[in-house]
Amino acid sequence: xxVLYGLHPVxxxxxxxxxxxxxxxxxxxxxxARLERLAQLCRDANVRLTLESRDQLTRLSRTDAHQGAxxxxxxxxxxxxxxxxxxxxxxRAITKNEARSSEEFHxxxxxxxxxxxxxxxxxxxxLLRTADGAGVDGVILPERRAAPVSATVAKTSAGASxxxxxxxxxxxxxxxxxxxxxxVWVLGLDERGAPDYMDFDFRTDCILVLGREGAGLHxxxxxxxxxxxRIPMAGAISSLNVSVAGAVVMYEAMRQRSRPAHxxxxxxxxxxxxxxxxxxx
Numbered sequence: 428x429x430v431l432y433g434l435h436p437v438x439x440x441x442x443x444x445x446x447x448x449x450x451x452x453x454x455x456x457x458x459x460a461r462l463e464r465l466a467q468l469c470r471d472a473n474v475r476l477t478l479e480s481r482d483q484l485t486r487l488s489r490t491d492a493h494q495g496a497x498x499x500x501x502x503x504x505x506x507x508x509x510x511x512x513x514x515x516x517x518x519r520a521i522t523k524n525e526a527r528s529s530e531e532f533h534x535x536x537x538x539x540x541x542x543x544x545x546x547x548x549x550x551x552x553x554l555l556r557t558a559d560g561a562g563v564d565g566v567i568l569p570e571r572r573a574a575p576v577s578a579t580v581a582k583t584s585a586g587a588s589x590x591x592x593x594x595x596x597x598x599x600x601x602x603x604x605x606x607x608x609x610x611v612w613v614l615g616l617d618e619r620g621a622p623d624y625m626d627f628d629f630r631t632d633c634i635l636v637l638g639r640e641g642a643g644l645h646x647x648x649x650x651x652x653x654x655x656x657r658i659p660m661a662g663a664i665s666s667l668n669v670s671v672a673g674a675v676v677m678y679e680a681m682r683q684r685s686r687p688a689h690x691x692x693x694x695x696x697x698x699x700x701x702x703x704x705x706x707x708x
Contacts, residue, residue, distance in 0.1 A: 428449065428499055428500070428501065428502070429499075429500050429501070429502055429503075429578065430487060430488050430489075430497055430498070430499060430500075430578055431497060431498045431500055431578050431581050431582075432484075432488040432490060432492065432493035432494070432496070432497045432498075432578055432582060433492065433493060433494050433496065433581070433582045433586075434461055434462075434465060434494045434495075434496050435582075435585040435586040436498075436578070436581040436582055436584075436585070436586040436588075436589065437451060437465065437496045437497065437498045437586075438465055438468060438496075438586060439585075439586025439587065439589040439590060440498050440500055440581075440586065440589045441465075441468050441469055441472050441474055441498070442468070442589075443589040443590050444472070445503075445589055445590070446500055446501050446502075446503055446504065446589075447500065447501040448474050448475075448498055448499065448500050448501075449475070449499040449500065449501070450474070450475040450476065450477055450498070450499050451465070451469050451474055451475070451476050451477075451496065451497070451498045451499075452476075452477050452478075452479045452483075452484060452487070452496070452497050452498070452499070453465065453466060453476065453477070453478055453479070453495060453496055454478070454479065454480070454481045454484055454493075454495030454496070455478040455479065455480060456480065456481050456495070457481070457495035462495055462496065465496055481495065484496075484497050488578070492582070503576060503593075505593055505594055505595040506565070506592055506593060506594040507594055508567070508594055508596065508602050508605045508606065510565075510592070510594065511539065511564065511565035511567070511592060511594050512537075512606075512609050512611075515564075534562070534630075534684035534685065535630075535684075536629075536630060536631050536632045536633070536684065537564045537611065537632045537633075538561075538562070538563055538564055538629065538632075538633060538634075538635070538677075538680050538681075538684065539563065539564055539565050539566070539567065539606070539611065539633070539634035539635070540554070540558050540563050540565075540566045540567070540634065540635050540637070540673070540677070541566070541567040541568075541599065541602070541603065541634055541635070541636045541637070542554065542566065542567070542568055542569075542573065542636075542637055543569070543599055543636055543637065543638045543639060543644050543645055543648050544569060544572050544573050544638070544639040544642075544645070545568075545573055545574055545637070545639065545640065545669060546572070546573060546574050546639065546640065547574060547640055548574045548575075548577055548579040548580045548583065549579070549583045549670075550574075550640060550668070550669055550670045551573075551574045551576070551580050551583075551584075552579065552580040552581070552582065552583025552584040552588065553583060553584070553670035553674075554566075554637070554669070554670050554673050554674075555576075555580065555584040555587050555588045555591050555593075556583070556584040556585055556587040556588075557670070557673060557674040557677055557678075558587070558591050558677065559584075559587035559590050559591050560587070561674075561677040561678050561680070561681040562681055562684075563591070563677060564592070565591075565592040565593070565594060566591055566592065566593045566594070567593075567594050567595075567596060567599065567602055567634070568593060568594070568595050568596070569595070569596060569597075569598075569599045570595050570596065570597050571597075576588055576593065599645075599648060600647050600648055600651050603634070603636070603648070603651050603652075604651065606634050607653075609632075610632060611632045611633060611634050612631055612632065612633040612634070612653050612654070613633070613634055613636060613651060613652045613653045613654075614627070614633050614634065614635050614636065614652060614653065614654050614655075614656055615636045615638070615644050615648065615649055615652035615654070615655045615656070616635065616636065616637055616638070616644075616655075616656055616657070616658070616672060616673070616676060617638070617643060617644060617649065617655040617656070617657060618643070618657055618658075618660075618665055618666045619655070619657065620654070620655030620656050620657040621655065621656075621657060622654075622656065622657075623656070623657055623658070623659050624656040624657065624658055624675070624676045624679055625679060627654065627656055628683065629679070629680040629683045629684055630683055630684055633680075635673070635676055635677065635680070636648060636652060637669055637672065637673050638669070639669075640668075640669055656676065658672055658675055658676070
C-alpha cells in the first residue's frame with residue numbers, strides 16, 4: 428500500500444483510474460472549495476471517502492505538506508517495453524478541452540523518454556510532469572540506482588505521474604536495444620554532442636535519453652545512442668539542470684511533431700536507415 432498526498436496527486440489518482448484506491452482521507456478542519464471539489468470527484472468515482480484530523484493525515488503521510496488530502500493506493504504496476512510499443516486504444520471519453528488539444532497535436536510518430544539514473548525525486552517529478560504536458564508516449568526508468576516513483580515524485584509532478592505510462596527495466600541498455608529493433612531512434616542528450624537539438628528532425632519514432640545529475644549518461648548508454656544532441660549554452664555554465672534540459676528538448680520535439688513539415692525552418696532530416704548496433708557495441 429502506498430500513500431499519496433497533496434490535492435493534485437490525489438485528484439489525478441482518482442481521475443486516471445490507473446490503480447486501485449482503497450480510500451481518500453480529507454481534513455475535517457479544512458472546508459474550502461478545492462477540497463469540496465475533490466470530495467465530489469471521489470463520490471462520482473465511487474471512491475471511499477473519510478474525514479480525519481489534520482494531525483492524523485500528517486502521521487499517515489509523514490509530512491505536513493499534504494494540503495488536507497491523502498489517498499491510500501495499491502502499488503503501481505509498471506509496464507514493459509512491449510507495452511510501450513503497442514498501439515494504444517482510447518480508454519475513456521475525453522473532455523472538450525482534451526478534444527481540442529488532440530486536434531492540435533496528433534503526431535504520426537512515437538516519442539519516448541528514458542532516464543539514465545535520475546536520483547533526485549524532484550527532478551524525476553518535474554520530468555514526468557513535462558513528459559505528460561509534451562505528449563510523451565512513455566517513460567523508461569531503470570530499477571536500480573534511480574529514484575523510485577514515490578509520493579514525493581507524485582507531489583512534485585502535480586499528479587502527472589499518475590497519467591504517464593512508465594516501464595521499469597533491469598537493464599537500460601538492453602531496453603534501448605529493444606527500442607532500436609522496433610525502429611525507434613535513440614537520442615542521447617550530451618553537452619559534447621552534435622547536432623544542436625534544434626537542428627534535429629524529431630518527426631520520426633525516437634526516444635530521448637537523459638543522464639544522471641552532474642555525471643550525464645553512462646558510457647555504455649552513450650555508446651548505444653544513435654545520435655548525441657546538445658543544448659547550446661551562451662553563458663559561463665556548460666549545462667542545464669536535467670529537468671530543465673529535458674523540458675527544453677521535449678517541447679522542441681512537440682513543436683516539430685505538431686506542425687506540418689513546411690512550417691519548420693531548415694530542420695536536419697533524421698538520419699537514413701543504418702544497421703543497428705548490437706548490445707555492448
